[in-house]
Amino acid sequence: MNQSRRTFLKQGGLLAGGLIAAPALLARSAPSDTIRVGLIGCRNMGFGDLSNCLQQENVICGGLCDVDEEVLMRRAKDIEETYGIKPPLYRDFRKMLEDPELDAVVIGTPDHWHCLITIMACEAGKAVYVEKPLANSIAECQAMVSAVRHHGSIVQVGQQQRSGQHWQDVAAYVQSGKLGQIRRVMVWGNFAYGKGNPRIPNEAVPKNLDYNLWLGPSAHIPYNPNRLHGAWRHTWAFGGGLLSDWGVHLLDIVLWTMKSPVPKRVSAFGGIYQYPNNLIETPDTLDVTWDMGTYNLTWSHVAGNELKQFGRTYGIAFMGADGVLVVNRQGWEVQAPNGAESDLLKPFEVGKDSNHLAHAADFIQAMRENRDPICNIEAGRDAAVLAQYGIVALRSGQTLTMGDDPYDLSHQPDAQAFAKPTYHSGWTFPHW
Ligand SMILES: NC(=O)c1ccc[n+]([C@@H]2O[C@H](COP(=O)([O-])OP(=O)(O)OC[C@H]3O[C@@H](n4cnc5c(N)ncnc54)[C@H](O)[C@@H]3O)[C@@H](O)[C@H]2O)c1
The missing domain is CATH 3.40.50.720 (NAD(P)-binding Rossmann-like Domain)
Incomplete structure (x- = not known):
């Protein structure tokens, strides 16, 4: 250029x-x-x-x-x-x-x-x-x-x-009203990788790695290969576990489809129940509920296995009075109430992985x-912040209640403490 x-x-x-x-x-x-x-x-x-x-x-x-x-x-x-x-x-x-x-x-x-x-x-x-x-x-x-x-x-x-056609088709279908009023949207991701790596002793930083620049603004955390490449996702200073890693993809589709980026209240429960010996801080088991005003949005994960809900390891279920639309990257289908035959029934369609x-x-x-x-940038913000609400609710042990400015949690100081990181090692938080 x-x-x-x-x-x-x-x-x-x-x-x-x-x-x-x-x-x-x-x-x-x-x-x-x-x-x-x-x-x-x-x-x-x-x-x-x-x-x-x-x-x-x-x-x-x-x-x-x-x-x-x-x-x-x-x-x-x-x-x-x-x-x-x-x-x-x-x-x-x-x-x-x-x-x-x-x-x-x-x-x-x-x-x-x-x-x-x-x-x-x-x-x-x-x-x-x-x-x-x-x-x-x-x-x-x-x-x-x-x-x-x-x-x-x-x-x-x-x-x-x-950018994927079948996700665009799903958004259009839900927005057409054919499912009736949507009162509940379930999102889940039961991925094996969410259990992280085994806990091993910290090691000396290898010569090929500038670990200080890898850490950047985060607090100094000793070098351990089992929380470095790829595995950083399970340490709060670097990532947010399955909810913010995989969940944002699916939450983004929900927000895009339902056109309602900001919840009224958020609660979350979970913990490291099965893998306490792994090098993880993020929960292996988590349930989050967002009160979106006219519908409940839920996220759940049971990490470490590939358990299925609606026959799928991960996905979204838009639940309306007249049917449920279930979608993931492999395709989507509509199930009519009580398994009844109806014009809502739609064959499972295999999506092509051309989205990237x-x-x-x-x-x-x-x-x-x-x-x-x-x-x-706003769409990216909305999905990431929705996931962060769940993380903040979990880590603070509080139900979040949004005020006039949904990005300001200062009326709940225990929650606010998890909403903004402290920058270290000479890096300063952007003034914007
Ligand atoms: N869109 C998707 O489907 C998708 C899939 C996987 C990952 N991701 C996202 O991509 C990002 C990377 O994930 P990944 O799995 O590739 O991680 P990774 O750990 O495999 O790779 C990260 C790379 O960044 C390098 N790095 C770290 N700090 C750096 C710095 N200051 N300057 C230059 N390089 C630096 C690391 O050395 C490493 O090579 C994450 O944000 C992740 O959420 C998105």
Whole structure:
């Protein structure tokens, strides 16, 4: 992408944050313009996201960044073998963000880094594809929304199901009213990985890893390979367990379909009942109820096995007076009351797992068209915060009651303590 586009982007951001009412996004980029995308956090999902971006026309890899040298070198080799280029390599994302030729970054780090890196990328004038959940706390999500809107940045959140046709069909079906009034929506995810890894002794940090930069703003937690790559999800400082890891995908579909992002009250019960010897802080068993005003929304997980509800290990059940629609990534069906034959009965439809590719395509297209992508920052915030309400209710032992500002829990100080993390090691909480 040429320099004038980046300049326009920056001007758009400045105007959007100032007194002049201006469209948030002013830039234009022809499809023939090359877009350079860099990746921060290369090991797993981020690399998949980058690869999907690179499949789009006129998109090239503008750099790779990871704090684990082994991961970085492996992914550099992958890029060279697949695309025949040697992108710039970085160990510190701040250096990558200084590159004026870089148009966008994919953020595939653990959740505790999403907020700072997204905001710093927006400040550097980059578009951002940030993985879900948007962040690891309510306050970080809010800061990100403010910063993104101030800078007029293009941000896609990695809730890729929005780009999947069968999820769009489900939303349309539920919204058509054919199920009758929806009074209850059940969401569940009984995944084996939720039990985490066995507890083993802490170890010396390996030479290939910059562990301080991996920890970043979080409190210092001793290095242990069983809570590092992939396994960080089960430590509160880095992630939120199954509810925020998998749950946000499904909760996002509920909010999108039901158009009701903010609950009135939230309660949660659970604990580590079966795996006390594993290296986990997040519950292996959890039930959350959100009072959404006109319907009850529930999440449940029993981690460590693949128990099924409605015949599925994970899914959503929209329950109306005239039927239940059950959906997961494999497809969806409608069950009529009492198993009766009716025109509501719909065969199970196998969905194609093309959601990730379509989501990346939408991100690139949004950059070219200067529009919000299909999962914008507010949608990412709404799903992540809904999960965080459940986490805060569980950790504080309180039923949350939302006030006028649903993101402010200061009227419940015990809960508020879990709504905003303390930043450490010289990193300061964003001022947004
Ligand atoms: N959308 C989806 O379907 C989906 C699926 C899986 C994971 N995810 C999300 O993707 C993100 C990454 O998950 P994962 O499973 O790939 O994790 P992972 O632990 O496998 O990979 C994270 C990578 O980030 C690197 N990293 C950590 N701190 C860094 C920093 N400061 N700078 C640069 N690199 C850093 C790590 O070294 C590691 O290589 C998470 O937010 C997760 O929730 C989304």
